[in-house]
Amino acid sequence: MSKQPIQHFKHARFLAWVTLLCASSVVAQTANYGAINVAPGFEPSSAIATGSTAGSYSLFSIANRDRDNNFCIGYSTSATPDHVLTLQKDFPHLKLELRSGRTSTTLVVKGPNGVIRCGIGSIDDKNWKAGEYQIWVGSKDEGVRGNYTLLIRE
Known part of the structure; x- marks a missing residue:
C-alpha cells in the first residue's frame, strides 16, 4: 500500500x-459599526463608538440570561454584533455606557468562553478577560429606532 x-x-x-x-x-x-481595541491605561477618547438600532431583532435569542442570571432584553438591528471590542490584556474593571437621548437602550456582550453580560443603558462589571467581545446594542422596546454613543471606561 x-x-x-x-x-x-x-x-x-x-x-x-x-x-x-x-x-x-x-x-x-x-461588526455593523466596527471594532475597538484597547489595553490597560487606554485613552478614553479611543474607546468611543457610535451607531443606531432599529429594534427588530430580539437580543433574547442571542442570550436569554447573563452570567449573573439576569434576563437579556431588547431589540437590535440584526444577529450581527454592532461592535467588536478586543481587550489586549485582562481588565479588573470596565464600564460600558450608552448615551442615546430619549431612547431606552440595552446591551448584550458575549465574551471569551461564552461569558455573557447584559444591561439596560450600561454594564459596570469586574474581571474582564483578555480577548474578543461581541457587543449588541438594542432598544428596550421593539420597533424603536435611535442613535447612540457607546463609551468604554476603566
Whole structure:
C-alpha cells in the first residue's frame, strides 16, 4: 500500500482546518459599526463608538440570561454584533455606557468562553478577560429606532 494517498489525505485535512480557522476569524471580527481595541491605561477618547438600532431583532435569542442570571432584553438591528471590542490584556474593571437621548437602550456582550453580560443603558462589571467581545446594542422596546454613543471606561 502506497503512503502517497495517506499524505494527500493529511494535507487535505490540514488545508481544510486552516481554511476553517481563517473563515472563523473573519466572521468573528465582523461588526455593523466596527471594532475597538484597547489595553490597560487606554485613552478614553479611543474607546468611543457610535451607531443606531432599529429594534427588530430580539437580543433574547442571542442570550436569554447573563452570567449573573439576569434576563437579556431588547431589540437590535440584526444577529450581527454592532461592535467588536478586543481587550489586549485582562481588565479588573470596565464600564460600558450608552448615551442615546430619549431612547431606552440595552446591551448584550458575549465574551471569551461564552461569558455573557447584559444591561439596560450600561454594564459596570469586574474581571474582564483578555480577548474578543461581541457587543449588541438594542432598544428596550421593539420597533424603536435611535442613535447612540457607546463609551468604554476603566
